Amino acid sequence: MAAVTLLEARGLTRSFGGLRAVDHVDFTLNSGEIHALIGPNGAGKTTFVSLLSGRLQPDAGQIRFDGADVTRLPAHARVAQGIAYTFQITSIYAGLTVADNLALAVQRHPTRDLAGETARAAARVGLGDHLGQVAGLLSYGHQRLLEIGMGLALRPRLLILDEPTQGLANKEIEGFTALIRSLLPETTVLLIEHNMDVVMALADRITVLNFGKVLASGAPAEIRANRAVQDAYLGGHHAAD
Numbered sequence: 001m002a003a004v005t006l007l008e009a010r011g012l013t014r015s016f017g018g019l020r021a022v023d024h025v026d027f028t029l030n031s032g033e034i035h036a037l038i039g040p041n042g043a044g045k046t047t048f049v050s051l052l053s054g055r056l057q058p059d060a061g062q063i064r065f066d067g068a069d070v071t072r073l074p075a076h077a078r079v080a081q082g083i084a085y086t087f088q089i090t091s092i093y094a095g096l097t098v099a100d101n102l103a104l105a106v107q108r109h110p111t112r113d114l115a116g117e118t119a120r121a122a123a124r125v126g127l128g129d130h131l132g133q134v135a136g137l138l139s140y141g142h143q144r145l146l147e148i149g150m151g152l153a154l155r156p157r158l159l160i161l162d163e164p165t166q167g168l169a170n171k172e173i174e175g176f177t178a179l180i181r182s183l184l185p186e187t188t189v190l191l192i193e194h195n196m197d198v199v200m201a202l203a204d205r206i207t208v209l210n211f212g213k214v215l216a217s218g219a220p221a222e223i224r225a226n227r228a229v230q231d232a233y234l235g236g237h238h239a240a241d
């Protein structure tokens with residue numbers, strides 16, 4: 001089946017002072033895929049997804065989502081169109097319960113069954129037994145799951161996750177990969193991820209950023225075999241050597 005484009009960036013550029021953090025990036029995200037964004041520290045990954053989500057404005061370039069130009073839309077309008085973004089840094093309300101955190105996200109869409117939808121959102125990320133707990137007292141892994149649950153409660157067509165497995169235990173990472181797989185094909189996933197085991201287990205396609213530019217983009221096997229990627233990112237160990 002031919003791939004359907006959900007999001008497209010053309011010539012996307014953003015500088016901080018004299019530094020081009022994102023430098024003329026062309027990028028295509030297909031509907032229903034898990035796409036991983038990888039690259040060395042400072043490569044521009046977080047800046048790039050911040051441009052997609054509307055948290056930052058580009059200096060140049062264009063972003064199209066589902067065929068419409070969203071380049072100048074504010075972040076909340078992009079959320080309404082179906083782009084959800086969870087941050088590297090926990091964005092939950094630490095003083096509220098799990099249920100109240102999730103309800104805040106659920107409420108962004110009109111609903112007649114707030115309690116039911118909130119409970120379903122919790123169950124989806126494995127927090128069904130924690131609804132009454134204060135979010136700030138959850139384990140770190142559970143807080144990360146709550147964050148993803150809040151993103152999912154927005155019923156996004158595109159879920160952007162920035163280093164979701166950072167700080168998780170191995171067991172929690174297994175649960176996370178199963179959760180992400182269960183989202184397809186309704187939700188397309190763009191994932192910034194440093195854990196290469198997670199990337200290789202989940203991603204349909206991978207884009208590698210380096211110094212703000214796309215170094216390579218393709219299927220996991222192609223990326224693994226790409227010498228420029230190995231030199232820049234995968235530790236310089238050449239598969240053929």
Ligand SMILES: Nc1ncnc2c1ncn2[C@@H]1O[C@H](COP(=O)(O)OP(=O)(O)OP(=O)(O)O)[C@@H](O)[C@H]1O
Nearest residue numbers: 016017019021039040041042043044045046047048
């Ligand atoms: N608000 C800002 N002001 C100034 N410089 C910034 C800002 N945000 C990012 N940068 C710089 O832009 C470059 C790209 O940063 P970015 O956080 O996008 O990289 P990254 O690939 O996500 O890195 P990491 O893997 O470490 O999270 C870095 O050199 C960073 O210092």
